[in-house]
Amino acid sequence: MKIAYHRLSRLLSMQEKNLTVGNATAYALKGRRFKMEDRFNIIKNEKTGINLLLFLMGMESKKKNDVAGSTALVALQHKNKLVVANVGDSRGVMCDYKGNAIPLSFDHKPQTVSEHKRIIKAGGFVSIFEGAWRVAGCLAVSRALGNYPLKADNLVSAEPDVTTFDLDVFKPQFMILATDGLWDKFRNEEAVIFVRSRRVKLGSQLCSHWQ
Numbered sequence: 788m789k790i791a792y793h794r795l796s797r798l799l800s801m802q803e804k805n806l807t808v809g810n811a812t813a814y815a816l817k818g819r820r821f822k823m824e825d826r827f828n829i830i831k832n833e834k835t836g837i838n839l840l841l842f843l844m845g846m847e848s849k850k851k852n853d854v855a856g857s858t859a860l861v862a863l864q865h866k867n868k869l870v871v872a873n874v875g876d877s878r879g880v881m882c883d884y885k886g887n888a889i890p891l892s893f894d895h896k897p898q899t900v901s902e903h904k905r906i907i908k909a910g911g912f913v914s915i916f917e918g919a920w921r922v923a924g925c926l927a928v929s930r931a932l933g934n935y936p937l938k939a940d941n942l943v944s945a946e947p948d949v950t951t952f953d954l955d956v957f958k959p960q961f962m963i964l965a966t967d968g969l970w971d972k973f974r975n976e977e978a979v980i981f982v983r984s985r986r987v988k989l990g991s992q993l994c995s996h997w998q
Contacts (some may be wrong), residue, residue, distance in 0.1 A: 804885065821912070856926070856934030860892060860964050867954045869962075872947040875928045876967045880975045884958035886983060888975040892948065895930035897922045902929040911942040961986070 811986030855965045858875025871879050895902060897913040898920035906913055911923055919927045922942050926934060930944045937943040963969075963978055973981065 845900075854934065854936055856943075857858075857930040858928065859932055862891065862962065862964060864954070869952040869954055870949065872949045872954070873934060874930045874945055876948045876970070878967070878970050878975075879962060880963045880978060881907065881952070881957060881962040882960045882979045882983060884960065886979070888979040889957060889959075890975060891950065891952070891964075894970075895928055895948075896920065896946070896966075897927070898931040899929075905929070905944070906942055908939045911934065911937075911940065 822988060857871070858877040860875075860877035861872045862879060863870045869881075869891075873879065873892035874895065875893040876896060877892075878894060879889055881889040881891050883889050884948055897903060898908060901936055906922055906929060913920055913922060914924045915921070916924050921927050922929055922937060926937060928943075930946065934943050938945070961982060963982060965978075969978065
């Protein structure tokens, strides 16, 4: 609990004037969280009335020795901007006004050059097991929430990749946010074609947020 109180103290002293209830994702995207997988609660600074977030370091999961993990993929639209944050191998794809498949994120796989280099630098290794490249021979993604046994030496990271898109440029028809179960079977272009064909068939029954 000392760690939690220490973090509470730091949060209360931050000069963040625009935090409100419900913007936990925006808070994370702004890079002001300590670990993306930290549990959080909304708290209130009684002196200023400003709502802040109390991060609890996922202590409950660690205490229970919960070694499970998860990917995370978040898309936020603000006016004409789309901000996407990704951890793991869930993937986002946008269909622009021309019908092109625009990648919104890139998978965090241990065999990619940058991720492999980071893992090796941290003292880990990447090997193939059951047909997939894995961190330390066990985890098939190089970034994830949870998976605490692989976090100690930074073999697996929870740091997100964050990208921003100008919607006025792409004029998107729709976007797809999905886990690897879809992308194991569909390429980006195939998924976009699949959805576009059914949008035409369904017509007005399938509305687009951007129309």
